[in-house]
Amino acid sequence: MKEKFIKxxxxxxxxxxxxxxxxxxxxxxxxVLALRLACKALGRNVIIxxxxxxxxxxxxxxxxxxxxxxxxxxxxxNVAATVSGIEAGLKILRxxxxxxxxxxxxxxxxxxxxTSDIGIQALSGAFxxxxxxxxxxxxxxxxxxxGIQRSSATPYGASTTTAPAGKFSIGQTTWxxxxxxxxxxxxxxxxxxxxPSYPFDLMNKVKKGGxxxxxxYVHIFSPCPTGWRHASDLxxxxxxxxxxxxxxxxxxxxxxxxxxxxxxxxLKPVEEYLxxxxxxxxxxxxxxxxxxxxxxxEYAKLKxxxxxxxx
Amino acid sequence: xxxxxxxxxxxxxxxxxxxxDVDVIAAYPITPQTHIPxxxxxxxxxxxxxxxxxxxxxxxxxxxACLGAAAVGARTFTATGGPGLEYMHNVLxxxxxxxxPVIMTVxxxxxxxxxxxxxDHSDAMGSRDTGWIQVFCQxxxxxxxxxxxxxxxxxxxxxxxxxxxxxxxxxxxxxTEPVILxxxxxxxxxxxxxxxxxxxxxxxxxxxxxxxxxxxxxxxKMAQEMALRxxxxxxxQGFEEFGDIFGRYYHPVEPYRTEEAKTLLLTMGSFSETAKxxxxxxxxxxxxxxxxxxxxxxxxxLEELRQAVKNAEILIVFDRCISFGGPGGPVSSEIRSALxxxxxxxxxxxxxxxxxxxxxxxxxxxxxxxRGREVAEKGSQELFETVGIRGEVTDIRE
Numbered sequence: 001m002k003e004k005f006i007k008x009x010x011x012x013x014x015x016x017x018x019x020x021x022x023x024x025x026x027x028x029x030x031x032v033l034a035l036r037l038a039c040k041a042l043g044r045n046v047i048i049x050x051x052x053x054x055x056x057x058x059x060x061x062x063x064x065x066x067x068x069x070x071x072x073x074x075x076x077x078n079v080a081a082t083v084s085g086i087e088a089g090l091k092i093l094r095x096x097x098x099x100x101x102x103x104x105x106x107x108x109x110x111x112x113x114x115t116s117d118i119g120i121q122a123l124s125g126a127f128x129x130x131x132x133x134x135x136x137x138x139x140x141x142x143x144x145x146x147g148i149q150r151s152s153a154t155p156y157g158a159s160t161t162t163a164p165a166g167k168f169s170i171g172q173t174t175w176x177x178x179x180x181x182x183x184x185x186x187x188x189x190x191x192x193x194x195x196p197s198y199p200f201d202l203m204n205k206v207k208k209g210g211x212x213x214x215x216x217y218v219h220i221f222s223p224c225p226t227g228w229r230h231a232s233d234l235x236x237x238x239x240x241x242x243x244x245x246x247x248x249x250x251x252x253x254x255x256x257x258x259x260x261x262x263x264x265x266x267l268k269p270v271e272e273y274l275x276x277x278x279x280x281x282x283x284x285x286x287x288x289x290x291x292x293x294x295x296x297x298e299y300a301k302l303k304x305x306x307x308x309x310x311x
Numbered sequence: 312x313x314x315x316x317x318x319x320x321x322x323x324x325x326x327x328x329x330x331x332d333v334d335v336i337a338a339y340p341i342t343p344q345t346h347i348p349x350x351x352x353x354x355x356x357x358x359x360x361x362x363x364x365x366x367x368x369x370x371x372x373x374x375x376a377c378l379g380a381a382a383v384g385a386r387t388f389t390a391t392g393g394p395g396l397e398y399m400h401n402v403l404x405x406x407x408x409x410x411x412p413v414i415m416t417v418x419x420x421x422x423x424x425x426x427x428x429x430x431d432h433s434d435a436m437g438s439r440d441t442g443w444i445q446v447f448c449q450x451x452x453x454x455x456x457x458x459x460x461x462x463x464x465x466x467x468x469x470x471x472x473x474x475x476x477x478x479x480x481x482x483x484x485x486x487t488e489p490v491i492l493x494x495x496x497x498x499x500x501x502x503x504x505x506x507x508x509x510x511x512x513x514x515x516x517x518x519x520x521x522x523x524x525x526x527x528x529x530x531x532k533m534a535q536e537m538a539l540r541x542x543x544x545x546x547x548q549g550f551e552e553f554g555d556i557f558g559r560y561y562h563p564v565e566p567y568r569t570e571e572a573k574t575l576l577l578t579m580g581s582f583s584e585t586a587k588x589x590x591x592x593x594x595x596x597x598x599x600x601x602x603x604x605x606x607x608x609x610x611x612x613l614e615e616l617r618q619a620v621k622n623a624e625i626l627i628v629f630d631r632c633i634s635f636g637g638p639g640g641p642v643s644s645e646i647r648s649a650l651x652x653x654x655x656x657x658x659x660x661x662x663x664x665x666x667x668x669x670x671x672x673x674x675x676x677x678x679x680x681x682r683g684r685e686v687a688e689k690g691s692q693e694l695f696e697t698v699g700i701r702g703e704v705t706d707i708r709e
Contacts, residue, residue, distance in 0.1 A: 044513055045513050046513065047383070047511045047513065049379060056522065057522055060518055060520075060521035060522055061521065061522055061524055062521045062522065062523050062524065062527045062531070063521075063527065065518035065521060067516065067518050068516055069513065069516050070511040070512055070513055070515075070516045070517055070519075071511075071516070071517075071518050071519065072378075072379070072382055072511055072518075072519040072520055073519070073520035073521070073522075074375060074378050074379075074402070074405045074409070074520050075375065075401060075402060075405060077371070078371060078372060078375035078402065080372075081337075081367060081371070081372035081373075081375035081376045081379070082375045082376065082378055082379040083379060084365065084367075084372075084376050084379065085335065085337060085365070085375065085376030085377060085378060085379025085380040085381075085382075085387075086379035086380065086382065086383055086511065087379075088335055088337075088363040088365055088376070088379075088380060088385075089334065089335050089363070089379060089380035089381070089382075089383040089384070089385035089387070090383050091363060092334045092335060092361070092362060092363040092385060093334060093383065093384060093385055095361070096334065096361060098334075098384075098504075099384070104513060121368060121369060121372075122368070122369075122371070122372045122375065124368065125367055125368030125369070125372055126372075128368070129365065129366070129367075
């Protein structure tokens with residue numbers, strides 16, 4: 001079967017869908033859009049290991065499945081270990097001549113909770129052991145599948161069901177854990193951040209991550225209308241604003257060298273991003289100011305890294 | 312020609328994995344299991360074994376990596392014990408439920424707190440219901456034999472269940488004994504290549520580990536239960552074929568000098584060998600006692616056990632684990648349930664001892680037999696008896 005493509009400017013995108021329609025994601029979900037694009041970038045030659053989470057439950061209720069590529073889910077906290085077993089198994093079986101030589105991409109898919117909280121130990125171990133795999137973290141900034149509980153990836157000031165805004169609390173009181181930099185600290189060959197509002201950038205990074213020899217990590221910003229309480233037609237706009245305000249900068253780190261993929265001379269005020277989302281509705285001016293300062297500081301740090309270690 | 316050499320039980324298990332030409336080993340060190348992954352790492356480093364050795368960062372990841380490896384069709388092995396087995400507990404159910412035949416040696420160890428690196432069966436009992444096929448070993452030879460057998464049975468197309476091979480921590484894992492090692496050709500005759508029928512393959516995409524809504528979960532679990540029970544046929548066949556090739560025959564329930572014995576003692580693992588000496592002494596004194604070594608723990612050999620004890624009046628069951636707040640030692644409770652509906656059944660007396668590395672001597676087992684008989688004859692309201700535990704055990708009746 002000859003693969004068909006659609007041309008978008010200079011980008012060719014396959015018409016093939018690897019995640020079938022009929023899944024049960026919420027309408028307007030930014031995550032499933034990112035997943036669809038990521039799978040198109042990866043193509044057919046993959047094995048996907050999936051942590052428990054939105055993607056897993058929305059694609060695999062027995063006896064049906066949305067997956068047109070080989071896919072395995074075992075538990076919540078162990079996807080990096082599972083994918084490393086898949087990779088090691090394929091490698092040794094090839095070496096022993098039991099299966100044909102073939103480049104099959106081993107890909108782990110997880111949410112922010114499965115990555116930056118309960119799965120971080122297994123992920124660190126898999127990075128350190130230098131398996132040839134790509135890890136995709138779909139970050140919707142809370143435990144959305146279980147009902148919007150806070151994670152270490154939830155941003156400061158967001159209201160969630162386990163860190164709700166109330167008379168005596170602004171909601172989340174800690175700053176978002178920087179998973180991409182934790183990945184960089186493992187000295188792996190490729191780390192990138194991506195967002196479905198920038199579809200070709202996302203697909204290029206996933207493709208690159210899949211082709212790199214050794215561990216690769218792509219952290220994908222995944223707007224969640226249900227958990228962030230924004231209109232279901234706003235996922236793309238919110239993703240774009242996250243990038244344009246500097247809240248979620250798009251960059252890649254190849255062999256320790258930094259490259260900012262979207263670099264605006266002037267960042268938009270964070271308020272433009274925050275005000276579209278119910279989870280930040282309770283924030284007053286001074287809190288927004290505090291978030292603005294933090295974003296400025298983090299963005300400056302990133303720019304300094306780009307300047308010090310340019311690609 | 313097979314050869315007879317001195318081998319530590321841990322090394323015997325590693326040797327079996329080597330002769331099985333295992334593909335992937337993912338393990339995390341924990342006393343008293345360490346000699347197994349150490350020996351395997353050495354074999355890989357020296358080129359005696361061509362395998363992927365994954366020095367993972369935890370037992371949880373060890374078992375998780377094993378799942379992935381088995382799902383692409385790799386012959387997969389690991390080892391752990393005690394808290395390590397508990398730490399991978401969650402993953403154990405996934406291995407059996409997804410029918411991934413991972414083979415694992417468990418160096419049985421007590422559970423914290425207080426911390427104890429020494430042996431008992433608390434870890435094994437905690438993993439009782441995980442859906443794994445489980446066997447216990449008495450000595451180094453069995454450590455080798457059962458490991459090899461585990462690959463044969465677990466990977467059999469009609470079985471596809473993971474298998475735990477239990478070795479008593481220190482009492483067995485660290486003991487060097489003569490072991491007969493077979494020729495590779497004999498091993499290859501016994502153990503065919505592993506062909507997992509549902510491999511993750513881009514040319515034939517399959518979905519593994521989908522989630523089960525309430526309208527289907529119960530059916531998947533019953534299917535699993537039926538498959539595990541059915542595996543007993545292959546388990547026994549595996550014992551027979553093993554015997555035919557290697558000359559050593561094993562059974563789910565192994566009676567020792569039980570002919571017409573009115574009192575039977577039931578033990579598991581390496582303590583069975585000590586208990587056998589106590590039985591010999593008792594029989595020399597013309598006492599009517601015999602021993603049952605329970606080898607197969609899961610699937611539980613109900614029929615074999617009923618047959619083995621049907622003529623006995625008293626059955627003393629020795630547990631190396633406390634079921635806190637429960638109706639006695641976990642093994643004795645199971646055996647009571649297994650026999651309850653049968654008209655002809657012995658009185659079951661529960662004994663607990665050998666916890667956290669506490670030794671059980673021949674004399675201790677003689678005491679267990681004497682006291683067990685006394686309790687059975689006079690009747691006792693206690694839930695269980697203890698052996699070798701200092702201090703007054705106050706009345707623990709309900």
